[in-house]
Amino acid sequence: xxxxxxxxxxxxxxxxxxxxxxxxxxxxxxxxxxxxxxxxxxxxxxxxxxxxxxxxxxxxxxxxxxxxxxxxxxxxxxxxxxxxxxxxxxxxxxxxxxxxxxxxxxxxxxxxxxxxxxxxx
Amino acid sequence: xxxxxxxxxxxxxxxxxxxxxxxxxxxxxxxxxxxxxxxxxxxxxxxxxxxxxxxxxxxxxxxxxxxxxxxxxxxxxxxxxxxxxxxxxxxxxxxxxxxxxxxxxxx
Numbered sequence: 001x002x003x004x005x006x007x008x009x010x011x012x013x014x015x016x017x018x019x020x021x022x023x024x025x026x027x028x029x030x031x032x033x034x035x036x037x038x039x040x041x042x043x044x045x046x047x048x049x050x051x052x053x054x055x056x057x058x059x060x061x062x063x064x065x066x067x068x069x070x071x072x073x074x075x076x077x078x079x080x081x082x083x084x085x086x087x088x089x090x091x092x093x094x095x096x097x098x099x100x101x102x103x104x105x106x107x108x109x110x111x112x113x114x115x116x117x118x119x120x121x
Numbered sequence: 122x123x124x125x126x127x128x129x130x131x132x133x134x135x136x137x138x139x140x141x142x143x144x145x146x147x148x149x150x151x152x153x154x155x156x157x158x159x160x161x162x163x164x165x166x167x168x169x170x171x172x173x174x175x176x177x178x179x180x181x182x183x184x185x186x187x188x189x190x191x192x193x194x195x196x197x198x199x200x201x202x203x204x205x206x207x208x209x210x211x212x213x214x215x216x217x218x219x220x221x222x223x224x225x226x227x228x
Contacts, residue, residue: 046219047208047219047222048216048219049215049216049217049218060215062216063216096164101170104155104170104171104212105212106212106215106217107155107167107170107212108155108157108167108210109167109176110167111164111165111166112164113163113164114164
């Protein structure tokens with residue numbers, strides 16, 4: 001059974017760095033030749049791509065956030081980590097990780113439940 | 122970035138009704154379009170990809186069509202469990218933008 005689960009802090013202060021972990025179960029990026037992406041849902045911008053990492057090393061970030069976002073993989077723990085610097089209250093929202101299809105590039109086939117992050121002092 | 126618009130933004134229909142949602146892209150995207158369903162408080166779920174291909178396990182009352190810049194999602198017979206917000210997403214170019222959503226409710 002394919003599942004993804006996000007974990008990390010629920011509250012961060014402005015200017016701090018957010019680190020979220022996506023734990024994969026039932027698949028791994030390399031052996032299944034898929035990707036994992038991060039998508040957030042904020043009141044102001046609905047669903048918004050942050051970035052993704054694919055099995056072949058392809059890594060892309062939203063142009064509007066690329067100076068603040070990075071995604072890495074911990075193969076030993078079957079996890080994908082999102083790091084986002086200089087957090088601001090407008091970054092408050094629910095952060096999802098999703099498994100991306102092998103055949104249809106960027107297609108979010110399976111999603112984690114999401115984790116709500118609030119940015120406030 | 123490719124911009125997506127959806128219409129209507131909200132619709133209320135009766136059980137058993139046929140419901141159609143449209144999605145328009147700011148430029149041609151071939152058939153690189155997906156539809157997702159998001160129930161309140163839950164993560165989105167993939168319904169349709171490649172404009173018209175039903176994802177595994179999705180009921181056959183859902184269908185999609187379109188090519189280029191105009192697409193539709195149709196629910197042939199509205200059921201209570203279809204109450205949700207529906208989003209289109211383009212996969213032609215990154216960032217793989219989403220539409221603003223269409224909320225579907227039961228009258």
